[in-house]
Amino acid sequence: MSPAKVDDDGQRGWIIPVGGAEDKVRGREILKRFLKVSGGSDARIAVIPTASALPDTGMRYVTLFRDLGARDAMSLNYAERSDAGNPAWAAFLETCTGIFLTGGNQLRISTILGGTPVAKSIRRLSAAGVTVGGTSAGAAILSEHMIAFGKSGATPKAGMSSLAPGFGLTNRVIIDQHFRQRDRLGRLLTALAYNPFAVGIGLDEDTAAFLDPDEVLHVVGAGAITVVDVAALGHSSISTVAEGKPVCLTNVRLHILTHGATFDFHTREAKAPE
C-alpha cells in the first residue's frame, strides 16, 4: 500500500507516531495535542484498537478523548477481516477528523486490515487532510515499511529486524517505538541497512513525532526521538554478513531530539528547541 496521492490543491493530514506508554492521567500532553490538530472541540475521533487483544482498550481511549473535549469518539474494534465491512464503522470513519490506532501487536493490524477497504480509507483520509496517529504498534503500522518484530541491542546485526508492509501513509520513515526502554537502536539500524532510502525514527515512550503536512517533524513529550539519517551512508555490509553477525555501516548521522526540537525532511536539518 503506497501513500495515496494528495490533491494538487489539498494538504495531507498530520501523521503522529507515539512511542507507547503516553501519559494518560496527568498533563496528557501528547493526546491533547493530537486532539488539537484533529479539530479540537469539533474533533470526531475514530479509535482503532485492532492491535490490542484486550477488550477495553478502545473504550479507554474513547473516554480519554471525550474527557479531553472531543465532540465525538467511537471505538471501531475490527477483530476479524470480515469486520472490515461493518457499515456503521465505515460511516463514522468517513466523517471523522482524527484516527487513533492503539498499541498491541502491529501484525494484528496488518493481518486483519491489510488489503481491506478500511486500510484504503485510512490512506485516502490521511491524504485528504485527516489526522492519523497511533501509539506503539499503532505507530509502527503508519509507514510503508514497518518493523514487525526484532531483537534488542545497540549494534545492528544481520537478521535482527523483520520488516512487513504497513499502512503506507508515508514512505519517508521507518518507525521504532519503546526505543530507549527496549534498547532498539540496533534493530532500527538493521532495518535501514537493507535499503538506506528512509529516515529512521526511534521514539521513546511518552514521546511523539508530530509530522506536519509540510514534512516537518515536531517532538512532543517526556523522552527523546532518535532520528537516524542514512542519506550520506558510505557502506552497508548487510548483503554479505551471516545472520546474527554485526553489520558494518559508515557515515550514519544521528540526532537525539527532545521536546520542542524539529527535523525537516526536505532539508534534512534538525533544530534544537528554541
Next chain:
Amino acid sequence: MSPAKVDDDGQRGWIIPVGGAEDKVRGREILKRFLKVSGGSDARIAVIPTASALPDTGMRYVTLFRDLGARDAMSLNYAERSDAGNPAWAAFLETCTGIFLTGGNQLRISTILGGTPVAKSIRRLSAAGVTVGGTSAGAAILSEHMIAFGKSGATPKAGMSSLAPGFGLTNRVIIDQHFRQRDRLGRLLTALAYNPFAVGIGLDEDTAAFLDPDEVLHVVGAGAITVVDVAALGHSSISTVAEGKPVCLTNVRLHILTHGATFDFHTREAKAPE
C-alpha cells in the same frame, strides 16, 4: 521508495521480472521479447550487474543484447555507493530505452543503490515509459516490498521470509523467483500473510512476467508463474504464531499460469493461453 507518479498523459513502461536462468543460447525468447518492448532495433539497454559479484556478468548481457540486435548496450557496474555519481553511466541511463538488472544477491542492489540518485532515476524512467526488467535478484528488487531472503518449503511458517524495501516500481506484487526449483511457495505465502494487500508472483526459472502498462501480466517462457491472490483472505494467524510454526491462511486463490496466459490486476482475472 514508492512508485513514482505517472504523468496524466503518459504511460508507465513495461516491468519484467524473470525467474532466473533464462535461456541465453537457444531461442532466447525472454530476452528477445524484453528487447522488443524496449524499442527493438532502436533499443539502448542499460545493464546493471550490481547484484552479481562476478566481474563479467554485465558484459555477458551487453554481448547478448547486441547479438539480438540492440542499437546499443552498456554495463553500468555500480559496485560501491560512491559509484552512483558516475557521470558517464548517468548520461547513458538518461537516454536508454530499457534497463536490465542481472541476478546475484538482491541485498547488494538495495544496499549499494538504495537512496541514491540512480534508484530515483530508475523509478522516474519507469514511470516515464522506459522498460525495466531483471532476472532472479534483479526481479526481486523491482517491487516496493521484496523478499530479501528466506527458507524453502511449501508450508508458510512464521519468520520464513524476510522482507526489505526494493526499488518500488510497482506496489501491486511481491515477487519470488527460482520458484519451483527452490520450493518457495511457503516463503511467498509467508510474505503475503503479514499484510495481504499485494499479489504474489512466483516465477519459475526461464519464465518471465511481462507486466504491461495497463497492469496486465503476460506469461513468457518454459516454466510457470504461480499467482497468489489473497484479496479474499479470510484469516491469517501470523500475528500469533511462534517462529518456525505453520501459519493458518484461509481463502487463498492460486493460478498456475504457463506461456501465453495472462492475469489482469484490475479485475484479478486469470486467462489460460488461447
